[in-house]
Amino acid sequence: MELQRVYKLLLWATLVNLARLVQGRFVAGPWIYAAHATFYGDDDAAATMGGACGYGNLYQSGYGTATTALSSVLFNNGLGCGGCYEIRCVNSINCYAGNPRLVVTATNLCPPNWAEPSDNGGWCNPPREHFDMSKPAFMTIAYWHAGIVPVAYRRVPCIKTGGIHFNMQGNNWWLLVYITNVGGPGDISNVMVKGSNTGWMTMTRNWGTAFQIFYSFQGQALSFMITAATTSDTVTAWNVAPPSWQQGATYEGGQLR
Incomplete structure:
Protein backbone atom coordinates (compact mmCIF):
# COMPACT_ATOMS: atom_id res chain seq x y z
CA MET A 1 0.00 0.00 0.00
CA GLU A 2 2.83 2.39 0.91
CA LEU A 3 4.53 1.72 -2.46
CA GLN A 4 1.29 2.46 -4.31
CA ARG A 5 0.98 5.71 -2.39
CA VAL A 6 4.53 6.69 -3.43
CA TYR A 7 3.74 5.90 -7.08
CA LYS A 8 0.58 8.02 -6.92
CA LEU A 9 2.50 10.92 -5.41
CA LEU A 10 5.16 10.65 -8.12
CA LEU A 11 2.48 10.55 -10.82
CA TRP A 12 0.74 13.58 -9.30
CA ALA A 13 4.03 15.51 -9.16
CA THR A 14 4.75 14.65 -12.81
CA LEU A 15 1.32 15.84 -13.93
CA VAL A 16 1.71 19.08 -11.97
CA ASN A 17 5.08 19.75 -13.61
CA LEU A 18 3.64 19.07 -17.07
CA ALA A 19 0.74 21.41 -16.34
CA ARG A 20 3.21 24.12 -15.35
CA LEU A 21 5.05 23.69 -18.64
CA VAL A 22 1.83 24.02 -20.63
CA GLN A 23 0.25 26.74 -18.52
CA GLY A 24 0.45 30.13 -20.16
CA ARG A 25 1.68 28.73 -23.46
CA PHE A 26 -0.21 28.70 -26.72
CA VAL A 27 -0.58 25.15 -28.04
CA ALA A 28 -1.43 23.77 -31.48
CA GLY A 29 -5.09 23.53 -32.38
CA PRO A 30 -7.00 20.80 -34.24
CA TRP A 31 -6.61 20.16 -37.96
CA PRO A 157 2.62 28.48 -31.75
CA CYS A 158 4.90 31.03 -33.38
CA ILE A 159 8.47 30.13 -32.43
CA LYS A 160 10.54 33.30 -32.15
CA THR A 161 14.06 34.10 -31.03
CA GLY A 162 14.39 36.91 -28.53
CA GLY A 163 11.74 39.38 -27.48
CA ILE A 164 9.00 41.31 -29.23
CA HIS A 165 10.31 44.05 -31.54
CA PHE A 166 9.00 47.60 -31.24
CA ASN A 167 9.85 49.86 -34.19
CA MET A 168 9.19 53.48 -33.28
CA GLN A 169 7.74 55.88 -35.83
CA GLY A 170 5.59 59.01 -35.86
CA ASN A 171 6.66 62.41 -34.53
CA ASN A 172 6.96 64.32 -31.26
CA TRP A 173 3.19 64.28 -30.68
CA TRP A 174 2.25 61.04 -32.45
CA LEU A 175 3.72 57.72 -31.40
CA LEU A 176 3.32 55.00 -34.04
CA VAL A 177 4.79 51.59 -33.18
CA TYR A 178 5.19 48.62 -35.52
CA ILE A 179 5.15 45.45 -33.41
CA THR A 180 6.79 42.32 -34.83
CA ASN A 181 8.49 39.06 -33.78
CA VAL A 182 5.57 38.11 -31.52
CA GLY A 183 5.74 34.54 -30.23
CA GLY A 184 3.07 32.16 -28.96
CA PRO A 185 -0.28 33.11 -30.54
CA GLY A 186 1.54 35.67 -32.70
CA ASP A 187 -1.49 37.92 -33.00
CA ILE A 188 -2.31 41.12 -31.10
CA SER A 189 -5.64 42.51 -29.94
CA ASN A 190 -4.64 45.36 -27.63
CA VAL A 191 -1.57 47.44 -26.84
CA MET A 192 -1.01 49.83 -23.94
CA VAL A 193 1.95 52.12 -23.41
CA LYS A 194 3.36 53.67 -20.25
CA GLY A 195 5.89 56.44 -20.04
CA SER A 196 8.14 56.75 -17.02
CA ASN A 197 6.06 59.81 -16.04
CA THR A 198 2.59 58.53 -17.00
CA GLY A 199 0.16 55.77 -16.20
CA TRP A 200 -0.93 53.11 -18.69
CA MET A 201 -2.52 54.53 -21.85
CA THR A 202 -4.42 52.63 -24.57
CA MET A 203 -3.07 52.66 -28.11
CA THR A 204 -5.34 52.22 -31.15
CA ARG A 205 -4.67 50.07 -34.19
CA ASN A 206 -3.52 52.23 -37.08
CA TRP A 207 -3.39 49.25 -39.46
CA GLY A 208 -2.10 45.70 -39.31
CA THR A 209 0.33 45.46 -36.41
CA ALA A 210 0.92 49.23 -36.22
CA PHE A 211 -0.49 50.86 -33.08
CA GLN A 212 -0.67 54.58 -32.34
CA ILE A 213 -1.35 57.18 -29.70
CA PHE A 214 -1.40 60.98 -29.97
CA TYR A 215 0.76 62.00 -27.05
CA SER A 216 4.29 63.27 -26.46
CA PHE A 217 6.54 60.77 -24.68
CA GLN A 218 9.80 62.57 -25.41
CA GLY A 219 12.41 62.04 -22.71
CA GLN A 220 10.50 59.18 -21.09
CA ALA A 221 11.35 55.47 -20.94
CA LEU A 222 8.54 53.44 -22.51
CA SER A 223 6.93 50.19 -21.41
CA PHE A 224 4.36 48.25 -23.43
CA MET A 225 1.61 45.83 -22.46
CA ILE A 226 0.67 43.43 -25.29
CA THR A 227 -2.51 41.31 -25.28
CA ALA A 228 -2.85 38.36 -27.66
CA ALA A 229 -5.98 38.24 -29.82
CA THR A 230 -6.44 34.46 -29.67
CA THR A 231 -5.76 33.77 -26.01
CA SER A 232 -6.11 37.18 -24.31
CA ASP A 233 -2.78 36.44 -22.59
CA THR A 234 -0.86 39.58 -21.71
CA VAL A 235 2.85 40.30 -21.44
CA THR A 236 4.45 43.49 -20.15
CA ALA A 237 7.71 44.67 -21.68
CA TRP A 238 9.08 46.99 -19.03
CA ASN A 239 11.26 49.97 -20.00
CA VAL A 240 11.78 48.66 -23.53
CA ALA A 241 12.73 52.04 -24.95
CA PRO A 242 15.15 54.22 -22.96
CA PRO A 243 14.45 57.92 -22.30
CA SER A 244 16.67 58.73 -25.29
CA TRP A 245 14.59 56.60 -27.72
CA GLN A 246 14.31 57.84 -31.29
CA GLN A 247 11.93 57.50 -34.23
CA GLY A 248 13.18 54.84 -36.63
CA ALA A 249 14.87 52.78 -33.92
CA THR A 250 13.78 49.27 -32.94
CA TYR A 251 13.75 48.06 -29.33
CA GLU A 252 13.19 44.58 -27.95
CA GLY A 253 11.57 43.15 -24.84
CA GLY A 254 8.92 40.82 -23.45
CA GLN A 255 7.49 37.81 -25.24
CA LEU A 256 4.27 35.80 -25.50
CA ARG A 257 4.53 32.02 -25.18
Whole structure:
Protein backbone atom coordinates (compact mmCIF):
# COMPACT_ATOMS: atom_id res chain seq x y z
CA MET A 1 0.00 0.00 0.00
CA GLU A 2 2.83 2.39 0.91
CA LEU A 3 4.53 1.72 -2.46
CA GLN A 4 1.29 2.46 -4.31
CA ARG A 5 0.98 5.71 -2.39
CA VAL A 6 4.53 6.69 -3.43
CA TYR A 7 3.74 5.90 -7.08
CA LYS A 8 0.58 8.02 -6.92
CA LEU A 9 2.50 10.92 -5.41
CA LEU A 10 5.16 10.65 -8.12
CA LEU A 11 2.48 10.55 -10.82
CA TRP A 12 0.74 13.58 -9.30
CA ALA A 13 4.03 15.51 -9.16
CA THR A 14 4.75 14.65 -12.81
CA LEU A 15 1.32 15.84 -13.93
CA VAL A 16 1.71 19.08 -11.97
CA ASN A 17 5.08 19.75 -13.61
CA LEU A 18 3.64 19.07 -17.07
CA ALA A 19 0.74 21.41 -16.34
CA ARG A 20 3.21 24.12 -15.35
CA LEU A 21 5.05 23.69 -18.64
CA VAL A 22 1.83 24.02 -20.63
CA GLN A 23 0.25 26.74 -18.52
CA GLY A 24 0.45 30.13 -20.16
CA ARG A 25 1.68 28.73 -23.46
CA PHE A 26 -0.21 28.70 -26.72
CA VAL A 27 -0.58 25.15 -28.04
CA ALA A 28 -1.43 23.77 -31.48
CA GLY A 29 -5.09 23.53 -32.38
CA PRO A 30 -7.00 20.80 -34.24
CA TRP A 31 -6.61 20.16 -37.96
CA ILE A 32 -9.30 21.79 -40.12
CA TYR A 33 -10.09 20.32 -43.55
CA ALA A 34 -12.03 23.17 -45.08
CA ALA A 35 -9.55 25.40 -46.89
CA HIS A 36 -7.60 25.84 -50.11
CA ALA A 37 -4.29 27.46 -50.97
CA THR A 38 -3.00 29.45 -53.93
CA PHE A 39 0.15 31.54 -54.35
CA TYR A 40 1.07 35.02 -55.49
CA GLY A 41 4.30 36.55 -56.67
CA ASP A 42 7.30 34.78 -58.17
CA ASP A 43 10.12 32.53 -57.01
CA ASP A 44 11.91 35.40 -55.23
CA ALA A 45 8.78 36.32 -53.22
CA ALA A 46 9.40 40.01 -53.98
CA ALA A 47 5.65 40.60 -54.38
CA THR A 48 5.01 39.45 -50.82
CA MET A 49 7.07 42.23 -49.24
CA GLY A 50 5.06 44.81 -47.33
CA GLY A 51 1.41 43.80 -47.11
CA ALA A 52 -1.62 44.63 -45.01
CA CYS A 53 0.02 43.72 -41.69
CA GLY A 54 2.81 46.27 -41.92
CA TYR A 55 5.80 43.96 -41.58
CA GLY A 56 7.69 45.74 -44.36
CA ASN A 57 10.63 43.81 -45.78
CA LEU A 58 9.89 40.27 -44.63
CA TYR A 59 13.52 39.23 -44.79
CA GLN A 60 14.63 42.07 -42.53
CA SER A 61 11.74 41.54 -40.11
CA GLY A 62 12.57 37.83 -39.82
CA TYR A 63 9.64 36.22 -41.61
CA GLY A 64 11.36 35.28 -44.86
CA THR A 65 9.28 33.53 -47.50
CA ALA A 66 7.27 31.25 -45.17
CA THR A 67 4.34 33.65 -45.28
CA THR A 68 0.75 33.80 -46.41
CA ALA A 69 -2.05 36.24 -47.08
CA LEU A 70 -5.36 35.35 -45.42
CA SER A 71 -8.87 35.57 -46.80
CA SER A 72 -10.91 38.22 -45.01
CA VAL A 73 -12.62 35.62 -42.80
CA LEU A 74 -9.27 34.59 -41.32
CA PHE A 75 -7.71 38.07 -41.52
CA ASN A 76 -10.47 39.38 -39.25
CA ASN A 77 -9.80 43.09 -39.76
CA GLY A 78 -6.13 42.72 -38.86
CA LEU A 79 -6.51 40.54 -35.77
CA GLY A 80 -5.18 37.60 -37.83
CA CYS A 81 -1.85 39.32 -38.51
CA GLY A 82 1.09 37.42 -37.03
CA GLY A 83 -0.77 34.15 -36.50
CA CYS A 84 1.14 31.00 -37.45
CA TYR A 85 -0.45 28.15 -39.38
CA GLU A 86 0.74 24.66 -40.15
CA ILE A 87 -0.49 23.76 -43.64
CA ARG A 88 -0.40 20.56 -45.68
CA CYS A 89 -1.77 19.75 -49.10
CA VAL A 90 -4.49 17.04 -49.06
CA ASN A 91 -6.71 15.12 -51.47
CA SER A 92 -5.05 16.24 -54.69
CA ILE A 93 -2.78 14.63 -57.25
CA ASN A 94 -0.80 17.87 -57.11
CA CYS A 95 0.24 17.33 -53.49
CA TYR A 96 3.82 16.21 -52.99
CA ALA A 97 4.29 12.64 -51.86
CA GLY A 98 3.95 12.26 -48.12
CA ASN A 99 1.89 15.46 -47.79
CA PRO A 100 4.73 17.56 -46.28
CA ARG A 101 3.83 20.26 -43.80
CA LEU A 102 4.89 23.88 -43.63
CA VAL A 103 4.46 26.55 -40.95
CA VAL A 104 3.68 30.01 -42.34
CA THR A 105 3.01 33.39 -40.75
CA ALA A 106 0.06 35.57 -41.74
CA THR A 107 1.49 38.81 -43.11
CA ASN A 108 -1.08 40.05 -45.62
CA LEU A 109 -4.75 40.17 -46.67
CA CYS A 110 -6.11 38.32 -49.68
CA PRO A 111 -9.04 40.60 -50.59
CA PRO A 112 -12.31 39.37 -52.07
CA ASN A 113 -12.71 39.38 -55.83
CA TRP A 114 -16.41 39.96 -56.27
CA ALA A 115 -16.08 39.88 -60.06
CA GLU A 116 -15.38 36.14 -59.88
CA PRO A 117 -17.42 33.31 -58.33
CA SER A 118 -16.10 31.87 -55.08
CA ASP A 119 -15.40 28.50 -56.69
CA ASN A 120 -13.71 29.89 -59.79
CA GLY A 121 -11.33 32.77 -59.21
CA GLY A 122 -12.84 34.44 -56.16
CA TRP A 123 -10.93 32.16 -53.85
CA CYS A 124 -10.75 34.68 -51.01
CA ASN A 125 -14.42 35.67 -51.12
CA PRO A 126 -16.27 35.26 -47.80
CA PRO A 127 -16.97 32.87 -46.23
CA ARG A 128 -14.05 30.90 -47.69
CA GLU A 129 -11.06 30.06 -45.49
CA HIS A 130 -8.17 30.54 -47.88
CA PHE A 131 -4.39 30.92 -47.85
CA ASP A 132 -2.69 32.86 -50.64
CA MET A 133 0.92 31.85 -49.97
CA SER A 134 4.22 33.09 -51.29
CA LYS A 135 5.30 30.96 -54.25
CA PRO A 136 8.34 29.48 -52.42
CA ALA A 137 6.05 28.46 -49.55
CA PHE A 138 3.45 26.94 -51.87
CA MET A 139 6.14 24.96 -53.69
CA THR A 140 7.11 23.17 -50.47
CA ILE A 141 3.73 21.41 -50.29
CA ALA A 142 2.47 21.11 -53.88
CA TYR A 143 3.36 21.45 -57.56
CA TRP A 144 3.06 25.12 -58.41
CA HIS A 145 1.41 24.50 -61.80
CA ALA A 146 -1.72 23.30 -59.97
CA GLY A 147 -2.56 26.91 -59.12
CA ILE A 148 -4.89 25.93 -56.29
CA VAL A 149 -4.97 22.90 -53.98
CA PRO A 150 -7.11 21.77 -51.04
CA VAL A 151 -5.28 22.00 -47.72
CA ALA A 152 -5.68 21.08 -44.09
CA TYR A 153 -4.50 23.64 -41.57
CA ARG A 154 -4.20 24.30 -37.88
CA ARG A 155 -3.02 27.16 -35.69
CA VAL A 156 0.37 26.49 -34.10
CA PRO A 157 2.62 28.48 -31.75
CA CYS A 158 4.90 31.03 -33.38
CA ILE A 159 8.47 30.13 -32.43
CA LYS A 160 10.54 33.30 -32.15
CA THR A 161 14.06 34.10 -31.03
CA GLY A 162 14.39 36.91 -28.53
CA GLY A 163 11.74 39.38 -27.48
CA ILE A 164 9.00 41.31 -29.23
CA HIS A 165 10.31 44.05 -31.54
CA PHE A 166 9.00 47.60 -31.24
CA ASN A 167 9.85 49.86 -34.19
CA MET A 168 9.19 53.48 -33.28
CA GLN A 169 7.74 55.88 -35.83
CA GLY A 170 5.59 59.01 -35.86
CA ASN A 171 6.66 62.41 -34.53
CA ASN A 172 6.96 64.32 -31.26
CA TRP A 173 3.19 64.28 -30.68
CA TRP A 174 2.25 61.04 -32.45
CA LEU A 175 3.72 57.72 -31.40
CA LEU A 176 3.32 55.00 -34.04
CA VAL A 177 4.79 51.59 -33.18
CA TYR A 178 5.19 48.62 -35.52
CA ILE A 179 5.15 45.45 -33.41
CA THR A 180 6.79 42.32 -34.83
CA ASN A 181 8.49 39.06 -33.78
CA VAL A 182 5.57 38.11 -31.52
CA GLY A 183 5.74 34.54 -30.23
CA GLY A 184 3.07 32.16 -28.96
CA PRO A 185 -0.28 33.11 -30.54
CA GLY A 186 1.54 35.67 -32.70
CA ASP A 187 -1.49 37.92 -33.00
CA ILE A 188 -2.31 41.12 -31.10
CA SER A 189 -5.64 42.51 -29.94
CA ASN A 190 -4.64 45.36 -27.63
CA VAL A 191 -1.57 47.44 -26.84
CA MET A 192 -1.01 49.83 -23.94
CA VAL A 193 1.95 52.12 -23.41
CA LYS A 194 3.36 53.67 -20.25
CA GLY A 195 5.89 56.44 -20.04
CA SER A 196 8.14 56.75 -17.02
CA ASN A 197 6.06 59.81 -16.04
CA THR A 198 2.59 58.53 -17.00
CA GLY A 199 0.16 55.77 -16.20
CA TRP A 200 -0.93 53.11 -18.69
CA MET A 201 -2.52 54.53 -21.85
CA THR A 202 -4.42 52.63 -24.57
CA MET A 203 -3.07 52.66 -28.11
CA THR A 204 -5.34 52.22 -31.15
CA ARG A 205 -4.67 50.07 -34.19
CA ASN A 206 -3.52 52.23 -37.08
CA TRP A 207 -3.39 49.25 -39.46
CA GLY A 208 -2.10 45.70 -39.31
CA THR A 209 0.33 45.46 -36.41
CA ALA A 210 0.92 49.23 -36.22
CA PHE A 211 -0.49 50.86 -33.08
CA GLN A 212 -0.67 54.58 -32.34
CA ILE A 213 -1.35 57.18 -29.70
CA PHE A 214 -1.40 60.98 -29.97
CA TYR A 215 0.76 62.00 -27.05
CA SER A 216 4.29 63.27 -26.46
CA PHE A 217 6.54 60.77 -24.68
CA GLN A 218 9.80 62.57 -25.41
CA GLY A 219 12.41 62.04 -22.71
CA GLN A 220 10.50 59.18 -21.09
CA ALA A 221 11.35 55.47 -20.94
CA LEU A 222 8.54 53.44 -22.51
CA SER A 223 6.93 50.19 -21.41
CA PHE A 224 4.36 48.25 -23.43
CA MET A 225 1.61 45.83 -22.46
CA ILE A 226 0.67 43.43 -25.29
CA THR A 227 -2.51 41.31 -25.28
CA ALA A 228 -2.85 38.36 -27.66
CA ALA A 229 -5.98 38.24 -29.82
CA THR A 230 -6.44 34.46 -29.67
CA THR A 231 -5.76 33.77 -26.01
CA SER A 232 -6.11 37.18 -24.31
CA ASP A 233 -2.78 36.44 -22.59
CA THR A 234 -0.86 39.58 -21.71
CA VAL A 235 2.85 40.30 -21.44
CA THR A 236 4.45 43.49 -20.15
CA ALA A 237 7.71 44.67 -21.68
CA TRP A 238 9.08 46.99 -19.03
CA ASN A 239 11.26 49.97 -20.00
CA VAL A 240 11.78 48.66 -23.53
CA ALA A 241 12.73 52.04 -24.95
CA PRO A 242 15.15 54.22 -22.96
CA PRO A 243 14.45 57.92 -22.30
CA SER A 244 16.67 58.73 -25.29
CA TRP A 245 14.59 56.60 -27.72
CA GLN A 246 14.31 57.84 -31.29
CA GLN A 247 11.93 57.50 -34.23
CA GLY A 248 13.18 54.84 -36.63
CA ALA A 249 14.87 52.78 -33.92
CA THR A 250 13.78 49.27 -32.94
CA TYR A 251 13.75 48.06 -29.33
CA GLU A 252 13.19 44.58 -27.95
CA GLY A 253 11.57 43.15 -24.84
CA GLY A 254 8.92 40.82 -23.45
CA GLN A 255 7.49 37.81 -25.24
CA LEU A 256 4.27 35.80 -25.50
CA ARG A 257 4.53 32.02 -25.18
